[in-house]
Amino acid sequence: xxxxHILTNASTLNSGVAPMLEPLPQQRPLLLIGHGSRDAQGRQxxxxxxxAYQSLDHSRPVIPxxxxxxxxxIQAGVERCVAEGYTEISALPVLLFAARHNKFDVTNExxxxxxxxxxxxxxxxxxxxxxxxxxxxxxxxxxxxxxxDYNPHRIERQHTVLLFVGRGASDPDANGDVxxxxxxxxxGSGYDTVETCFIGISHPRLEEGFRRARFYHPKxxxxxxxFLFTGxxxxxxxxxxxxxxxxxxxxxxxxxxxxxxxxxLMAVMRRREIEIQTGTVAMNCEMCKFRLAAVADAATTxxxxxxxxxxxxxxxxHGHGHHHDHSHNHSMVDPYAEPVQYHDRIWQVP
Numbered sequence: 001x002x003x004x005h006i007l008t009n010a011s012t013l014n015s016g017v018a019p020m021l022e023p024l025p026q027q028r029p030l031l032l033i034g035h036g037s038r039d040a041q042g043r044q045x046x047x048x049x050x051x052a053y054q055s056l057d058h059s060r061p062v063i064p065x066x067x068x069x070x071x072x073x074i075q076a077g078v079e080r081c082v083a084e085g086y087t088e089i090s091a092l093p094v095l096l097f098a099a100r101h102n103k104f105d106v107t108n109e110x111x112x113x114x115x116x117x118x119x120x121x122x123x124x125x126x127x128x129x130x131x132x133x134x135x136x137x138x139x140x141x142x143x144x145x146x147x148x149d150y151n152p153h154r155i156e157r158q159h160t161v162l163l164f165v166g167r168g169a170s171d172p173d174a175n176g177d178v179x180x181x182x183x184x185x186x187x188g189s190g191y192d193t194v195e196t197c198f199i200g201i202s203h204p205r206l207e208e209g210f211r212r213a214r215f216y217h218p219k220x221x222x223x224x225x226x227f228l229f230t231g232x233x234x235x236x237x238x239x240x241x242x243x244x245x246x247x248x249x250x251x252x253x254x255x256x257x258x259x260x261x262x263x264x265l266m267a268v269m270r271r272r273e274i275e276i277q278t279g280t281v282a283m284n285c286e287m288c289k290f291r292l293a294a295v296a297d298a299a300t301t302x303x304x305x306x307x308x309x310x311x312x313x314x315x316x317x318h319g320h321g322h323h324h325d326h327s328h329n330h331s332m333v334d335p336y337a338e339p340v341q342y343h344d345r346i347w348q349v350p
Contacts, residue, residue, distance in 0.1 A: 003242075003245065004241050004242045004244070004245030004246075004253040004254070004255060005150070005252070005253070005254040005255070006238045006241060006242060006255045007254070007255060007256055007257045008230075008238065008257055009257060010230075010257040010258055010259065010260030010261070010262075011260060011261065013141055013144060013256075013257065014259075014260055014261060014262045014263070018056060018263055018266065019056075019263050019264075019266055019267040019270070021056055021057060021266075021267075021270045022270060022274060024057065024059060024060065024273065024274065024277060025274065025277045025278060026060075026088075026277050027059050027060040028060055028086070028088050028089065028090050028123075028277060029060055029061045029062075029063060029081045029084070029086050029089055029090065030060060030061070030062045030063065030090045030091075030092060030273060031063050031065055031074070031077045031078070031081070031089060031090065031091040031092065032046070032049070032050045032053070032062055032063065032064045032065070032092055032094050033065055033066070033067060033074055033077075033091060033092065033093050033094060033095075033106055034046035034049075034064065034065070034066050034067070034094045034229075035066065035067055035068070035069075035094075035095065035101060036066035036067050036068045036069035036070045037069055037070060037229070037231040037232060038069050038070070038231075038232055039230065039231040039232050039235070041230050041231070042229050042230050042231030042232070042234070043066070043070045045228075045229035045230055045231075045258075045260065045261075046064055046066070046094060046229060047064050048261060049064075049094065049228075049229070049261055049265075050062050050063070050064035052261050052266065053266055053269055056266060056270075061081075061084070063077045063080055063081065064077070065077030067101060067105055067106055067109065068105075073109075074091075074106070074109040074110070074113070075109065075112065075113060075116075078113040078116075078117065078120075081120075082117055082120060086120070087119060087120050087121065088120070088121045088123065089120060089121070089122050089123070090123050090125065090273060090276045090277065091106070091110060091122060091123065091124050091125065091276075092124075092125040092269070092272055092273060092276065093106050093124075093125070093126075093127050094128075094228065095127045095128065096127060096128050096129075096167070096226065096227075096228060097127055097128075097129065097169065097174040097177045097178065098126070098127050098129070098171075098173065098174055098177075098283060098288075099169035099170065099171040099173075099174035100169065100170055100171050102126075102127050103171070103288065106124075107124065110122050110124060123276045123277070123279075124276070124281070125272045125273065125275060125276040125281055126272060126275065126281050126282070126283055128228075128265075128268055128272070129177070130177060130180065130181050130184065131268050133264035133265070133267050133268050134181075134259075134264065134265070134268065135181075135184060135185060136264060137259060137262055137264045137265075138185055138224065139185070139189075141256055142162075142185075142189065142222070142224075145222060145254060145256075150254070151220075153219075153220075153252065155219045155220040155252065157189065157190035157191045157192075158190060158191070158192055159192065159218055159219040159220060160191050160192060160218055160219065160220040160221070160222060161191065161192050161193055161194070161195060161213040161216050161218040161220075161221050161222070162182070162185070162186060162189075162191050162193070162194040162195070162222050162224060163194075163195050163197065163206075163209050163210065163213050163221055163222065163223045163224065164178070164181075164182035164185070164194055164195070164196045164197070164224050164226060165197055165198065165199055165206055165209065165223060165224065165225045165226060165237055166178035166196065166197070166198045166199070166202070166226050167198065167199060167200065167201075167226070167227065167233065168198030168199060168200040168201035168202035169201055169202060170201055170336070170345075170346060171288075171289060172289065172346055172347065173288055173289065175198070175202045178196060178198070178226065179196045181226070182194050182196045185224075191222075192216050192218060193216055195209050195212045195213045196209070197209025197212075199225075199233050199236060199237055200233065200334070200336075201334075201336045201342075202336070202342065202346075203336075203339045203342050206237060206240050207240065207244075210240075210244045210248075214248065214251065218251055219251065219252060220251065220252045220253075220254065221244075221251055221252070221253050221254070222254045222255075222256065223237065223241050223253065223254065223255040223256065224256050225237045225255070225256065225257075225258060227258040227259065228258060228259050228260075228265075229258055229259075229260065230257070230258050230260075234257075234258050237255065238255055241253050241255040242255075289347055289349055293349040
């Protein structure tokens with residue numbers, strides 16, 4: 001029986017030298033805020049990422065912390081900065097797209113910290129987003145998959161379908177960015193087509209993505225999981241890819257690993273940190289469902305010019321006017337399991 005080619009070691013694909021980093025304007029501590037994972041390896045990936053970024057510049061501390069599921073928490077990271085005497089803190093979400101966690105949950109945690117430490121100024125940066133470095137990272141990996149070591153049957157790109165797998169979010173704007181990145185990566189690549197799917201929350205899910213990919217009768221399907229680090233969901237993607245290979249042995253399945261500690265990501269991180277320090281953080285809010293909800297409900301207390309401007313001045317958080325206790329006791333029930341449920345709820349705001 002044919003076995004899926006599941007690549008699980010990102011470090012073997014992450015070639016390149018450490019980037020030359022532009023000097024920082026200020027020596028302000030940096031909170032690197034990861035999502036958090038129940039998977040010990042996924043948690044360690046963020047800690048290793050922070051250590052690698054710190055090693056490139058020891059002029060200020062880089063402090064890793066997590067939004068949920070594991071420790072240290074954001075509040076613990078802030079406490080460490082305050083204990084060391086800092087009165088200005090940069091905070092950077094180690095997140096790929098601007099969904100609820102970036103716009104709402106992390107910013108609420110920073111608002112809590114502002115209340116605890118009114119003498120401290122917090123400066124919030126933006127997510128990774130779609131950047132030339134990240135596109136080049138994936139193009140390099142796809143080029144590697146053309147080599148005989150990874151493509152022993154010499155299957156040409158015109159007979160191959162890319163299956164781009166996003167995390168899935170309860171924010172249509174973020175899901176749209178996943179589709180955009182998949183399209184940008186496919187343009188000019190020579191692959192037969194690209195199908196975009198998600199491992200959770202949004203639709204189509206990964207199994208449906210495989211079904212759609214097979215409509216083209218490809219000889220090869222390359223699964224591209226758009227994740228920074230490993231974890232429960234990455235391992236779920238790998239498991240489904242292996243199952244699909246067993247169920248449909250006539251089509252070769254190759255599953256790429258997460259991005260991991262790649263030099264290109266360090267360059268993006270540096271640019272995001274400099275944006276914070278120079279006050280040039282910019283986000284596109286036009287299709288943000290939080291902004292649209294505020295506009296539709298003028299009776300609320302949203303001051304949207306101030307709260308959603310993304311200027312991230314010291315006392316200007318990303319304040320949507322919501323009060324949200326981010327509990328770590330998440331239900332395992334998927335409220336978006338069926339497409340009808342998803343479409344009914346996706347534009348709702350907390």
